[in-house]
Each structure stands twice: as structure tokens, then as C-alpha cells.
Amino acid sequence: MNTVPDRDAALRARLARVLPPAEIALAAPLIERIQALKAERDAAVVAHNYQVPLVSAGVADFTGDSLAMAEFALASPARTIVVCGVRFMAETVKLLCPDKCVLLPSSEAGCSLADSISAASVRGIRECLPGVPAVAYVNTSAAVKAEVDVCCTSANALRIVRALGVPRVIMLPDQHLAGYVARETGVDVIAWGGQCEVHTRFRPAEIRSYRESSGATVLAHPECPEEVQAEADFVGSTGAMAAYLRERRPPRAMLLTECAMADNIAMECPQITFLRPCNLCRHMKATTLERVAAALQTLTGAIEIDPALAERARAPLARMLELA
Ligand code: 13P
Ligand code: SF4
Secondary structure (H helix, E strand, O other), X not given: OOOHHHHHHHHHHHHOOXXXXXXXXXXXXXXXXXXXXXXXXXXXEEEEOXXXXXXXXXXXXXXXXXXXXXXXXXXXXOOEEXXXXXXXXXXXXXXXXXXXXXXXXXXXXXXOOHHHOOHHHHHHHHHHOOOOOEEEEOOOOHHHHOOOOEEEOOOOHHHHHHHHOOOEEEEEOEHHHHXXXXXXXXXXEEEOOEOOOOHHHOOHHHHHHHHHHHOOEEEEXXXXXXXXXXXXXXXXXXXXXXXXXXXXXXXXXXXXXXXXXXXXXXXXXXXXXXXXXXXXXOOHHHOOHHHHHHHHHHOOOEOOOOHHHHHHHHHHHHHHHHHO
């Protein structure tokens, strides 16, 4: 049986691989408090791979990519789900689990991709392209999802577009994910011009020079620009990057994505040395242990979606789960 002291010792050992002892000691009482609140509230905490180790390892019951987070929440028996991620992730969980109380600890946790397109723009595109199926990345608002045929995440985008079996699709809002899908599937993809403010900052010449001097294996998220993806040994979702590293354990790696991703893998795979050209997502960093504790204590930050809108937005998510 895993007693609390055993759990504490195992957690401290994991965190010690990426954090100084003083930081772990300072956070320990808050981590204990959150664990107690989770039991009181019948709550599960689900975290994205970009959450800092104190959140992902310290209090989350599950950490993964945006698809795996939603699947975990769907299968969880907990009545309350705390989403340590950004708003579109919490909305996705609420759409799939309408009877659960879904809490987003930080109201500032948005996303530049979700903000780049409105429902009216989607209607406008579709009017110009009648009969062309529209695929929305989950990094969109519920109002945008309500206007499309199917959703996708970066983990299943290729499978979804191939499963549609059509020569042409509209894909929004990320132009770089859309380009990746077009190159990999050969489908004619009509893209929206959105970009992720984090992944768009990588520069190919810089990556090439780090790689040549270090021999590191380079992994890139498909939200990176095409020229950056071209410098990588592997392109995939955050979950796919983690799986690649767990399986192959290269001695040195560079993750062209958010900085916390490398810390989370380093806790599990201490033999991999990570080179750190990485960028921070200010939205992901808005979630802190203090905010998780406050959300559980007061049940604030609950996601509410108008029921008529929710019904329309749920349909493309359900189709995604059917097709993938
Ligand atoms: P994943 O679905 O790959 O976890 O990506 C979500 C995201 O927001 C990346 O910036
Ligand atoms: Fe949005 Fe980019 Fe942050 Fe992901 S990393 S949540 S796409 S802003």
C-alpha cells in the first residue's frame, strides 16, 4: 500500500530532479492542502504537459496532451474536474462532461490561437466554400466549434483529415498545423492565418546551429512554422513527443515547444539532457498551486456554456472521438 509518507518521498525525489530543495519544501504544505481538498470535493486534477512540475507532478492525477486530458476527464468518476491548462481545454472538458463541475483556476488562461478567429469569420469562410468540410483545432472557443463539422487536436489531426476521405478541407485556426496536415496527407487544406504566439518565435537558423554543435535530437510541435518543423527529427503533439522520448531515450534532446515540457519529461527520464531553446506560454503559466487551492476551496472558476451553444459545439467533438 502506498502510504502518504511513501507518496511524499517519491514525489520529492521526482521533483528534486528539476527543482531546488527549498522550492519543494516551500510548496509541500500547499500540495498537502490541495490533496485534502481534492478528497473533500470529489475532484480530479488534470494538467497539460506545459504545466510546471509543482502542478503536474505535485497535484495532478493525470498530465498529458489536450486530447488525453479530455479523454481522462471523460473516463474519470470524479464529480469535479480541475483543469490546469487554458480555457479551451476546460471548455472541451465541460462540453464532453456537461454534468461535472469543471474548474479553471485562472481566468487569465487564454490562448492566442483561440483568440485569432470568431464564429462570424468561420461562417464567412464557409459561405465562400460551400460543401467543403470544416475542421477546427480544439484550440478554439465553443462558439467557433459550433460552426464546424469536426474537431481535431494535434495528436489526431492527420487521422481525422484522412478519415474524412475528401480532397479538400477548411482547417482553422492554426496555419502551421494546417500546413503540416496538407504536407502529410496530400489533402488540399484551406487554412486560416492564426498562429500560436509561443511556437511562432522559434528560428530555424538558431535551431540548426544548436543542433550542429550538440548533436541533440530535435522534436517540434506542429504549431511551429514549416521551416522550423523542417529542422526537426520528429514532429508531433506534446503527447507524441513525450512518447517518442520515453521510448527512444536519446542522450540529448531539444523540444521546440513550451519550456515546462522538458522539465516534465526530465523528471521521468533523468538520463536525457535537454537543451533549452524553448518559449514560455504566459497563459499556461497563469495556473499556480495557490490558484488551484483557491478554486477547490471556493469552487470558483466554474465553466458555464449556454446549453443551446453547448449542444452545437459538442457535436464536432463527438465526431472527432468517433473518427479518431
Ligand atoms: P497538444 O494538444 O499537443 O498538447 O497541444 C496543445 C497546445 O496548446 C500546444 O500549444
Ligand atoms: Fe495557446 Fe500557444 Fe499557449 Fe498552446 S502554447 S495554449 S497554442 S498560446
